[in-house]
Amino acid sequence: MGLAWSFFNPLLTLTVYTFVFSVVFKARWAGSDESKMDFAVILFAGMLVYGIFAECISRAPTIIIDNANYVKKVVFPLEILPWVSLLSALFHSLISLCVLLFVQLLLRQTLPATVVLLPIVLVPLLLAVLGFSWFLAALGVYLRDIGHVTGLLVTVMLYxxxxxxxxxxxxxxxxxxxxxxxxxxxxxxxxxxxxFGELPDVRTWLILVLLGFAVAWLGFAWFQKTRKGFADVL
Structure with missing residues (x-):
């Protein structure tokens, strides 16, 4: 299926969640006049952002172990491996975003101008995800079972x-x-x-950016401090 999986996977997941929450549990977002498609679009937007977090955090604990040859045989900047994972997640989210915007355009015949602000809104998330990925990638070399903990964490964060x-x-x-x-x-x-075509709260965004920078710096510092023992452990 190749790249088609990047399209069908989020679409199938969205279909299942929409059926369960809007049909079985009859959940509504804003009010009783809201259609199931409106609920699906709003749900999809949340899943798009969550998907970036979930994909990177799930892969982080084994990303060094899965690339052990780069540690033991060649001189390689291991710190870029979490970047590779993040770029992969962003590619999948970009496809999901195109689907989301297309469906929203069909439903409302227009898109809010604030859509262009999405990359700015995601900056704190990307920084934090990188920081956690560096931390978990290094920790996963020494504690192989950490993947089970992160799997549970990712599931909890979904809800x-x-x-x-x-x-x-x-x-x-x-x-x-x-x-x-x-x-x-x-x-x-x-x-x-x-x-909804609303501007994000600037104060909240600035706080999130500072927090994201702090997580990224701490994660990278931990990675650099512990990487000296990777070759011995692997």
């Missing part, structure tokens, strides 16, 4: 990052705690620019 619901749908006592989840904040801002 705790406002992918299937808006933060405002939660009881007030829980909204604050969920808003502390940076992934949920990025997903909410992505929906604002992709679906």
């Amino acid at each position: 705790m990052s406002a992918v299937f619901f808006p933060i405002s749908a939660l009881p007030e006592r829980f909204q604050f705690w969920l808003s502390l989840n940076p992934l949920a904040a990025v997903i909410e801002q992505s929906r604002q620019v992709l679906i």
Whole structure:
């Protein structure tokens, strides 16, 4: 199937989740007059952002182990391996984004001008994903079972990052705690620019960028400090 999988995989996943939540559980996003297709588009936007996080974090613990030859036989900048994983995830998300924009254009005959702000909104996520990837890639060399933990984490984040619901749908006592989840904040801002035509909150975005830079710096520092023992362990 080649590149076709990049198209059919998110589409199939979207179809299953849309059926379960909008048909079986009769979930609605904004109100009772909302169509199932509207729900699917909003859900797809959240899954698009979550997919970048999930793909990179899932691959990170084994990315050095799977490329052991680069560690032991040649001089290779190992720190670029998480970049490769991230670029792969971005390619898949780009295909999903094209599908999303096409469906939205069919439904509404127009696209919000704020769509062009999506790359800016995603900057904090990309920085944080790189940082976590560097950290997990190095840790995975020494702790081979860390992949099981990250697999569980990725699943938990799917349900705790406002992918299937808006933060405002939660009881007030829980909204604050969920808003502390940076992934949920990025997903909410992505929906604002992709679906609702709203500008993201600048203050929240700046805080997320600073947090993303901190995670990226710490992850890279950990990677550089621990890489000296990769060859011995592998």
